[in-house]
Amino acid sequence: MTLLAGRRVHALTLTELHEALSRRGVRASFSSVFRAVEHLEREGRVARVDLGDGRSRFEAAGPHHDHLRCESCGRIEALPRCPVTVDPPAPRGWYLHRHALVVSGLCPGCARG
Numbered sequence: 001m002t003l004l005a006g007r008r009v010h011a012l013t014l015t016e017l018h019e020a021l022s023r024r025g026v027r028a029s030f031s032s033v034f035r036a037v038e039h040l041e042r043e044g045r046v047a048r049v050d051l052g053d054g055r056s057r058f059e060a061a062g063p064h065h066d067h068l069r070c071e072s073c074g075r076i077e078a079l080p081r082c083p084v085t086v087d088p089p090a091p092r093g094w095y096l097h098r099h100a101l102v103v104s105g106l107c108p109g110c111a112r113g
């Protein structure tokens, strides 16, 4: 599961993770990938990411970041800065604990096409 630890790997679905592992020559059944990810999530090493499309996605647990998603090819990247901490959106008196932000648009490849 070192695959998920890569900082460049963002918010993979179980299907994508399973495919990526088999491309690397790892022979694992879908259900064993599922169990491994659930185990890592319980240990706090993997975080579940909700990009609002109803699919469970996973990535290495780490510092907070938000996500960009390409509407055309589905590419996902991290936003370089969290817009909520740069410019807090809450009215006076609110203490913010958690948020998950997904910005959608077109990636450079799709925007050129």
Ligand SMILES: [Zn+2]
Pocket: 009, 010, 011, 059, 065, 066, 067, 077, 078
């Ligand atoms: Zn991410």
Ligand SMILES: [Zn+2]
Pocket: 070, 071, 072, 073, 074, 075, 106, 107, 108, 109, 110, 111
């Ligand atoms: Zn794209």
